[in-house]
Amino acid sequence: MCLSALNPNTRAIVPGAPKVQQTTELQRPLQIPIHPQLLTLRTSQSTLEHHGTGYDLTNSVFSPDGRNFQVEYAVKAVENGGTSIGIRCKDGVVLAVEKIITSKLLKAGANKRIATIDRHVGAVSSGLVPDGRHFVSRARDEAASWRSTYKTPITTKDLASRMGGYLQAYTLYSSVRPFGITAIVAGWDSELELPVDGQVGSGPSIGSGGKVEGKTFGGPGLYMIEPSGLYWGYYGAATGKGRQTAKAELEKLDLAALKLSLQDGVKEAAKIIYVAHADNKDKEFELEMTWISNIDGPTKGRHQEVPKDILEEAENLAKKYLEGEDDEETKDDDKPAEGDKMEE
Amino acid sequence: MNHLPQAWGRPRDDIYGAYDNSYLQSHGPNQHTQQPIVTGTSVVALKFKDGVIIAADNLASYGSLARFTDVKRLRTFADTSVVGFGGDVSDMQYLDRLLNSLDTEEAYSSSGHTLNAHNLHTYLSKVFYKRRSDFNPLWNQILVAGLDGESKPFLASADLLGTTFSSPSLATGFGAHLAQPLLRKVAPDEEAAAKLSKEQALEAVKESMKVLFYRDARSLDNYSIAVVTKDGIDLKENEKLEKQSWAFADQIRGYGTQIN
Numbered sequence: 126m127c128l129s130a131l132n133p134n135t136r137a138i139v140p141g142a143p144k145v146q147q148t149t150e151l152q153r154p155l156q157i158p159i160h161p162q163l164l165t166l167r168t169s170q171s172t173l174e175h176h177g178t179g180y181d182l183t184n185s186v187f188s189p190d191g192r193n194f195q196v197e198y199a200v201k202a203v204e205n206g207g208t209s210i211g212i213r214c215k216d217g218v219v220l221a222v223e224k225i226i227t228s229k230l231l232k233a234g235a236n237k238r239i240a241t242i243d244r245h246v247g248a249v250s251s252g253l254v255p256d257g258r259h260f261v262s263r264a265r266d267e268a269a270s271w272r273s274t275y276k277t278p279i280t281t282k283d284l285a286s287r288m289g290g291y292l293q294a295y296t297l298y299s300s301v302r303p304f305g306i307t308a309i310v311a312g313w314d315s316e317l318e319l320p321v322d323g324q325v326g327s328g329p330s331i332g333s334g335g336k337v338e339g340k341t342f343g344g345p346g347l348y349m350i351e352p353s354g355l356y357w358g359y360y361g362a363a364t365g366k367g368r369q370t371a372k373a374e375l376e377k378l379d380l381a382a383l384k385l386s387l388q389d390g391v392k393e394a395a396k397i398i399y400v401a402h403a404d405n406k407d408k409e410f411e412l413e414m415t416w417i418s419n420i421d422g423p424t425k426g427r428h429q430e431v432p433k434d435i436l437e438e439a440e441n442l443a444k445k446y447l448e449g450e451d452d453e454e455t456k457d458d459d460k461p462a463e464g465d466k467m468e469e
Numbered sequence: 470m471n472h473l474p475q476a477w478g479r480p481r482d483d484i485y486g487a488y489d490n491s492y493l494q495s496h497g498p499n500q501h502t503q504q505p506i507v508t509g510t511s512v513v514a515l516k517f518k519d520g521v522i523i524a525a526d527n528l529a530s531y532g533s534l535a536r537f538t539d540v541k542r543l544r545t546f547a548d549t550s551v552v553g554f555g556g557d558v559s560d561m562q563y564l565d566r567l568l569n570s571l572d573t574e575e576a577y578s579s580s581g582h583t584l585n586a587h588n589l590h591t592y593l594s595k596v597f598y599k600r601r602s603d604f605n606p607l608w609n610q611i612l613v614a615g616l617d618g619e620s621k622p623f624l625a626s627a628d629l630l631g632t633t634f635s636s637p638s639l640a641t642g643f644g645a646h647l648a649q650p651l652l653r654k655v656a657p658d659e660e661a662a663a664k665l666s667k668e669q670a671l672e673a674v675k676e677s678m679k680v681l682f683y684r685d686a687r688s689l690d691n692y693s694i695a696v697v698t699k700d701g702i703d704l705k706e707n708e709k710l711e712k713q714s715w716a717f718a719d720q721i722r723g724y725g726t727q728i729n
Binding site: 237240241243244269272273276322323324326327 | 529537538539540541542558561562563565566569570573576577579
C-alpha cells in the first residue's frame with residue numbers, strides 16, 4: 126500500500142502472484158474530465174498516469190483531486206440507459222420512459238419500468254434496471270415506515286431526501302457498489318387537510334387547532350437522484366442516453382412559470398421521449414408514461430398509468446411533430462455536450 | 470440515610486437486608502387487552518337484489534359516557550367493499566391502518582387484481598383468529614359488505630374470537646337482538662334477499678337504526694350508511710334518524726296509580 130502510494134507507477138507486488146500488466150490507461154475510460162485548476166497543481170508531468178494508480182478500483186476512495194471514481198463509473202452506466210423524464214405541471218406531474226425493445230419476443234406493455242410508491246408517488250430510473258427495482262423497494266419501505274410513524278403519507282420532498290441519503294450510503298464503503306441508476310421521483314402532496322391514518326371523528330369544531338388561516342400546503346414535487354446521492358428538485362428532469370436532447374426540449378417549456386397543464390404535460394413528455402429517441406433510430410422502443418394529478422384531476426392525487434387513449438393521442442402528436450421536423454431539414458443535432466458531468 | 474443517592478427512599482439495607490430488585494421487574498404474564506375501553510355499538514347490514522346496505526351510528530362511548538359523537542365506523546376498501554366496526558375503537562383504528570397498508574401493497578403488484586369483499590373477510594377473520602390465539606384479541610365484531618369474486622352481493626361477520634358466519638342480513642351487538650328480527654322479516658332467506666329492491670332494503674335498515682336508537686342506551690341518532698353495488702359505494706356519513714315517535718309520551722303518567 127505504502128509502496129504504491131509513494132510511487133505512482135508501481136503497484137504493490139504480492140510474491141508469487143502473476144505480474145500485473147501496467148495497463149493503467151485501460152483501467153478506465155479516458156474521457157473523465159479533469160478540473161483545469163487541478164491540472165496546474167500537479168507536479169507529475171503525466172496526469173493520466175497519476176490517475177491510474179488504483180484510486181478508481183475501490184468505492185469510497187478519494188482520488189488526489191477529491192473524486193470518487195467508482196461513483197463516476199456508475200454515472201456512465203446511467204448514460205447508457207433508456208431516457209427517462211419527469212415534468213412538473215400546474216396540476217400534476219408526468220413521468221415517461223423510453224424502453225428499448227431488445228427482442229420481438231417481449232410482450233408489448235408487459236414490462237413496466239415506472240413504479241408506484243405508496244399511492245401518490247411515482248419513480249422511474251435510467252441505468253441498471255435491477256438497481257432501479259432495489260431503489261423502488263427501498264422507497265416503498267421508507268414510505269411505509271413514514272406512515273407508521275406519522276400516520277400520514279410521505280411528502281415527495283421527504284421521500285427524495287431519504288432516498289438521496291440511501292444512495293449516498295452506497296458511496297461510503299468499499300464493500301458495496303454505488304447505484305447504477307439516476308432516479309426521478311415525482312409526486313403530488315395533497316393540499317387538502319387529510320385525516321391521519323386511522324383517525325376517527327374530526328376533533329373539536331371550535332378553537333384554532335393550530336391552523337393558520339388561508340395557508341395552503343402540498344402541490345407537485347419532482348426530484349432527480351444521482352448515484353452519488355445528490356438530489357435536487359426540478360421543474361423538468363431528464364436522465365439516460367437522450368438526456369441532452371430531452372433537457373434542451375424541457376428548457377423550451379418555461380416550466381418555472383408552472384403554467385403548463387397536466388394534459389399538455391403528457392403531450393410534451395411523449396414528444397420529448399420521441400425527439401430524444403431520434404438520435405438512436407435504429408432501435409425500436411416503447412413509451413411508458415404515468416401521471417399524478419391533484420385531487421380535482423383525472424387521477425385524484427394518485428399515481429397511475431396514463432390511460433391508453435390519451436397515451437396514443439400523445440404518441441400520434443409526437444410522431445407528427447417529428448415528421449414535421451424532418452421535412453424542414455434544419456437539423457442541428459450535434460450540439461456540444463454541456464452540463465454532462467455531475468454537479469457539485 | 471446514607472450518601473448513595475440510589476439508596477434514598479429505599480428501606481435500609483442494614484435493617485431490612487439488601488433490596489430485592491426483582492420486585493421492580495414484572496415476571497407475570499404479559500397484560501394484553503383485557504376489555505374494550507372506547508366502544509362503538511351495533512352495525513347492521515342487509516343484502517338486496519343488486520348489492521348490500523350497511524349502517525352504523527356515529528357514537529364512540531367511554532363506558533356509559535357518550536364521549537365521541539362523530540366517529541365514523543364504516544370504512545371503504547378498494548371501491549368494492551365496506552367494513553363496519555363494532556367494539557373497541559382503538560382496535561378499529563389499528564385495523565383501519567392495517568387495511569390501508571394492505572390496499573397500498575396490493576396495488577404494487579401489477580396484476581390489476583384487487584381484493585373483493587370475500588377476500589377481505591377471509592383476511593380479517595384470520596387476523597382476528599391469530600390474535601385471539603395469542604391471547605391478545607382485537608376487541609371487535611365486524612361486518613364485511615360488498616361484492617364477491619362473481620360480483621354477487623357478499624355479507625359476512627368476523628369477531629374477536631375468529632368466529633365467522635354469513636347470512637342475508639347481519640347485525641352486531643345490540644343489533645343482533647333488536648335489528649336482526651326486523652331484517653329477517655324482509656329477508657328471511659337468500660331467495661327473499663335476492664328479490665329485495667334497494668328502496669325496500671334501505672327502509673328496513675333505517676327502521677332498524679331507529680329501533681336501535683330507541684332501545685340501545687349506547688346509541689346515537691346520527692349514523693353512517695353505505696350502499697354497495699356494481700356501480701360503486703354510496704357512503705353517507707352524517708345521516709339523521711327521521712320520523713321518531715315520541716308524542717305518546719305525553720299520555721304516560723306515573724308508574725301505576727298516579728292520575729296527573
